[in-house]
Each structure stands twice: as structure tokens, then as C-alpha cells.
Amino acid sequence: MLVLGLKLTFGEVKLPFTEAISILFGAEANDERHYLIVEQRWLRALTAFFAGSGLAVCGLMLQSFFRNPLAGPSVIGISSGASMGVALFYLGSTFFGAELGYLGEVGGALFGASLVMLLLFLSFLRRSDTVSILLVGMMLAFVSGSISSILIQYADAGSVKQYIQWGFASFSGVEGKDMLLFCSLCVLPSLLFFGLSKGMDQWMLGKMQAHFLGLNTKRFPVFVLGISVLLSAWVTAWCGPVGFIGLAVPHIVKNIMKTRLHAQLIPFTFLGGGILAVLCDWLSSYPTPLPLNAISSLFGVPVIFWVIFKNKHLQG
């Protein structure tokens, strides 16, 4: 809340903290200020918070699921898969001239992300070690990347521009009328994940341990990967491929909390992801506008280095 409030206060036009808050809660203000606070900063901060929290929770679950500390929607190709789907959608809209609005992007992202996740899971069934999963994920990311760039060659100039803009990632794409839907579909999957906490505690110990602790080891992966695809594709469709938040936040939280029990980790990862995303967004918009992914990488990459050098064995 404090971070969200600060976000409202600072920007190219400075407003006192209390004034920003009171305008938000309906105090009289001139139109320009009202627009700035409510339409721009507040909506963008909300988008950033819920997108960041969704990505972070998704990252936590993927790390535990693949027993791999470097798993995260942006690293193992899910975001790239979603991008490929979105490229496909832009190409489609060139050919068919259809105006699908956000449904097209969401559909495309879901399709691409599911495809990558399916391939990733099939390879996980054959080889489950840390390095293999990372390599397979990165290769899938490369392939989706090249397919995207091939597809986009055939799209018209307007679509290409739209696609490139989308690819920069930003939290400014959700309008007021879609905000409730956007937030609910970030929160709902996170709640579902919270419901799987106990199962994930068992799963991360290994398949055999999980089996003897009473987990249905055939059904569980379907739930986890299904929800991950929904959540990461949803966020990616609206905000573009946001990097590193899903990867970095779970590590920061795990290290502060000194536990691996998901019922405790998930709420704080949700909160931490939201806060970091709002911070990144703020830094990327003030004092000068910068690409969001440039800022989130600056946060994320040091965390990855720290994970690599801290652990003797790379484990989720």
C-alpha cells in the first residue's frame, strides 16, 4: 500500500502524498490532476502490482515443480511461447483483418505458452535434472523467438509496430474497464496455487516421497502446469514479456523467510512480486521513461548470480 501510494506521489508532476491519496478516494481536483492520478498512475500501479505478484507466485511454483532454482516464466521459454502466440495473432489480424481486441492477444499467448509448457513437461518426463530443463527451456525460447520473427515478417506495418511495442513490456496496457477482470485473473490462479501448497511441499522432495506422502503424482503436474500457463500467459498478454520478476522474487522471499513451506512462501511472494514490479515500473517511468525489462533485468540478474554462487548444488 505504501509503495502504491509513493508511486502515486512521484512522477514527472509531483503531488503531495496526502493529496494523491485523497484524489484517489474521490476528493475534488481539477481534471488534469484527476486524470494523472486515477487514469495514469493508479491504474498503472495496480496493473504492475498484480502482474508482478502473479508472475512471482508462478515463478515460485515453477521453481519448486521443476526442482530448479532458475526456473521462471521468462527463463524457461513460457513467456517466449506466449510471444510467439501473440505474433501469430498479429499475423492473423493482418490476414483476416479481424479486430479481436485483447481476446486475440490472450488467446495467442495462451496457445503459445501451452505449447511450450507441453514440450517442456514431455522433456521433464525423460530428463528431470536442472541443466537439461534449463537448456530445453532456453532452446524452446530461441525457437519461439525465431518463429515470432519469421511470422512478423508477413504482418503489415501497423501490426509489426504494435507487436514490437508489446514486446518492450509495460504495465500501462490495462484500461479502467478491464482492471477488475485483469486483477481477478491474477489473484484467482494465485489462490489456486495456495490451495496446492501442501502438495507442492511434498512434490519438491521427489516423486517417490510425494507418492508415499499421499500425493497423486499423475494429476498434480497437470494442475500446476495448467495454472502456470494460465497465469503467465494472462499477464504476458496484457503486459508483454516481463522479465526476471518471476525468477528473482521467490529467491529473495525464500532467503528472508528461511522456510520452504509453500503455505508461508506464497503470500509473501505474492506481496513481494507486487512491490518489486511497482518499484521497477516507477524507476522505468521516472525520471526518464525507460524500457521496463531493462530495469527488471538489473534487479533480476544479480539475484541469479547470487543463487548460482551461493548453492553448491542447484536445487529449487
Add this chain to the structure above:
Amino acid sequence: MSSTLNIALSVSYGSKFHLEVENLELNPGLFVVLGANGSGKSTFLKALGRFIATDNYECHFEGKNLKGLSHAERSQIFSYAGARVESNVSVKDLLSIYQCTALDAQLSLPEEWMSKTLAELSDGEKQKVQHYLALQNEKKIVLLDEPTAHLDPVQKAAFWEKLQAHVRNFDKIVLVASHDFLELKNSQVNFLVIREGNMQGPFSSQDLPGEQEIYSA
């Protein structure tokens, strides 16, 4: 209710491996499963606990058909330790995930291990944590796969002694896949022997076949 475990099962991998267990009847006690490497000791434990697919599975315990149980119901009966748990989970978290109860005062872990992760413990220490996780609960059938692989001779002797006391005190059926033939030859445990794809026994230490006979392939 009788706590008898009746086992009839068979497992095969292609044409190379076949394990047949016919009408084995076990009452609470300690059963050490012996056999050459690759004879199917671990396979037997995994098949009994329904972790791997079986060709045939007719097992009953306390009047219940183990085949029809849900995952949750089965986990209330079986406890397992064996596969390496190599991870950054702290011992304290593990005790909570396994819902351990301090059933047996003989088995305890040093307090200073609680905040450590498994990765920070030695192999022998990890194994002690595994014994704790498998035994400190009310589950009636315990499957232990090579529980002494990383213990020195003194630790091994202490483990077998504590395990025998645990089985006596808590009326469990404990099945242990092990190579500790020489260590146990003169003790009061029961033995099962897998030879040429067939489960034989139970034997007492007096009528246990000789080393050559058990381990000849």
C-alpha cells in the same frame, strides 16, 4: 482386528526382469529382504507401496484391499524411506511436511539440525533424518530401502538395535531391503530372500540359507 499383511504380487520389466511374490503372510515384526544386486529388493518395496505398476497385485491389510485405496488412504498405512532427498529443505520443514509425531523417544535428532538444510548434513546424518521421517508416525507398514548404506559399523549396529525395539514397541510391519547379511546373521530378525525372481521365506536366522546360496545369481 488382525494386523496381518497378505501379499501376492508380480512385477516384470520386459522379458529381462520378473519378480513373483506368492501368498506371503506377514505379522507385525521386522523383515529384512535379502538378495543379490538387481534381484528386485527395491522393486518389491515400490510395488508393494503402489509406486510402480504391477502385473498382479492382491494385497490385504487389516481386512482392507490395498489395491482400492485412494492416495490419501494409502499414505496413512505406508511409510517409506530410501530415495535420496537432496534438497535445500530444512529439517524442521521436513518434520512438518511428514507430520512427524515424537512417537519413539529412542529415535531423536539433535536440536541443532533443525535449522539446517539436508544439503548441509553429511550422508550419514541425512540417513538418520530419513529414519526419523519414516518411523516417527503411526503408519503401520514401514518400507526402508537400504537404510544403512551410509552408516559406519557402530552406527549400523545401533540402528538395527533401535529398529528392533521400535518394531516391538509399536506393533509395526517393517520391511527393509538391505545387504547387511553378515551383521544380522545371528540376530532375532526375520528374513525374506529373493532368488531367481521368487520371494522365499520368512526365515529365522537359524534356517536362513547360506551366503553363497542367497547371492548366487
